[in-house]
Amino acid sequence: MDYQFSRDFLGNPVATCELECEAFGDWLSQDIAQDTSQINLLLNIVEKLQNKQLVDYQHNGKEYHLLFDKDEVELVLNNNLIQEMSTTDDDESQELSDLHIQSGCGLADFKLLLRAWQGFVDQTV
Numbered sequence: 001m002d003y004q005f006s007r008d009f010l011g012n013p014v015a016t017c018e019l020e021c022e023a024f025g026d027w028l029s030q031d032i033a034q035d036t037s038q039i040n041l042l043l044n045i046v047e048k049l050q051n052k053q054l055v056d057y058q059h060n061g062k063e064y065h066l067l068f069d070k071d072e073v074e075l076v077l078n079n080n081l082i083q084e085m086s087t088t089d090d091d092e093s094q095e096l097s098d099l100h101i102q103s104g105c106g107l108a109d110f111k112l113l114l115r116a117w118q119g120f121v122d123q124t125v
Contacts, residue, residue: 001109005120013121017113023064023075023103024110028117031061039118042066046111073110076102 002018003025015028032038048054049070059066060078067074105113 001105001113003113003116005117013117015117021103021105023077024105024113027061027064027066027075028113030063032117034121036118036121039114039121043111043114043118046107046114049107050111068107071107072104073107074102074104 001021001024003021004016006014006016008014013029013034015025016022017025042059045054045057045059045068049057049068052070054068055070057066057068059068063078065076065078067076
């Protein structure tokens with residue numbers, strides 16, 4: 001997975017990921033930001049999954065929901081945000097549900113991304 005980290009004009013960390021995984025960049029920037037306790041928790045979960053101490057795991061964030069298994073991580077927009085986007089018109093609701101609202105990657109790639117983000121955030125804390 002290709003990614004790039006930078007800072008916005010307020011000095012907040014911003015992650016940008018390749019097109020297939022762009023939601024992970026938004027998730028890092030919005031849900032994780034500089035929360036080192038969340039980063040450490042998720043790295044610990046990844047270790048447990050890789051060591052077969054866990055079979056799966058779910059993590060709820062402000063905007064996104066992570067679904068882990070032994071090989072992959074899926075990132076899904078939280079249901080409450082999807083409901084806010086929904087309209088009363090059935091055709092428009094179907095179009096919204098067809099939107100690309102999830103992204104996935106391998107567990108090893110996710111771990112590398114999260115460690116890189118941790119290093120970037122730690123440089124400025």
